[in-house]
Amino acid sequence: MPPPPPTWDSATADESDTAASDREQPRQRVIEAAADLLAREGRDAVTTRAVAVAAGLQPPAIYRLFGDKAGLLDAVAEYGFASFLATKEARNPDAEPQDPIEGLRAGWDLAVEFGLANPALYTLMYSEPTRAASAAFKTGMKILMGRIRRLAADGWLRVDEDLAAMLIHATARGAVLTWLSLPEDRRDPALLTTMRESMVTAVTNDKPAVQSGGPAGAARALRAALPEQTTLSGAEQHLLKEWLGRLASDG
Known part of the structure; x- marks a missing residue:
């Protein structure tokens, strides 16, 4: 016996889901095209016309999907935060250091490595304070706060949890942006190590x-x-x- 035909409600829901998917596909294509242009040619290359051509769309589609260029850049920044979050979630739990201090170092290193591997995207992500409202950024901070809470519960934390989060985040971001601002012949790896260890000293107790x-x-x-x-x-x-x-x- 064949299944009954869909009711009006279920058919409408299917049509709504299909329409949402149809809207999301070109939007994602534009974001990825913009991120690729940003990585290869820098921020100045991310014009609405260049992005539209790279995505196989007409320039008016950019305005329809994002409002304006600022809206597009915000979406690319969100894409960056989501990409970084994916690298965190992809980590093998078995590879997580048992020592909580080493875990703190490993998390800091991961953030810095992402920034150094994606310089133009990382700079865009942190060029506007309002981007801290990004959903992916908030999720990443929630993961960080979980790590900090475990340190506090075990008695390792030297400062308040909120201050610890600010210090960890600020030193990682500062390390990346300072490194990127330097000529290549002045980029000393000791800068990154020293900043990381300064953060560990400021945030945690020796015992x-x-x-x-x-x-x-x-x-x-x-x-x-x-x-x-x-x-x-x-x-x-x-x-x-x-x-x-x-x-x-x-x-």
Whole structure:
């Protein structure tokens, strides 16, 4: 017995999905064409006409899909953040260092290596502060915050979690952009190593603070574990987090 014909609702949904797919295909083609032009010839080469030709479309299609050139560049930057996120997610979990400090170094190195391998794209990604609103950027930061929370829970974190994230992110970005700004004959690998180790020193303790008996490290460790507990009410968690923040700031 043949299956019943689709209802109006399911047929409409199928048509809607097909239409969305049809719109997404040329959009993705344009983004990839722009990213390729950016990598090969630099930002000045990414004109609406050149991108349209590379994507096999007419220039008005760029404006219809992205609004203007700024919208196109924002989409290419988002593509860059998504590409970097994919490199993070593609890492073999078995290759992750067991030592949390080595894991921090490995994550920092991964970010820097992506920037050095994709100089024009990386520069575009960080040329506008508003691009921190990118969905892929936020997802990447969530992964970083998870790593930082584990450091805090084990007593390794020297500073507040938010400050640690800013230091890790700022040093990696600064290392890449400084390296790219230098003439090739002045690019000393010691710059990258020194910046990474300065970050590690600023963010982590030499030994887990919770083993030292001091209140600051223990407060950071307890504060990091708060989201996992179910005993306290929301108001009690908020108050305890405030108290722990004061203790943590004394260390």
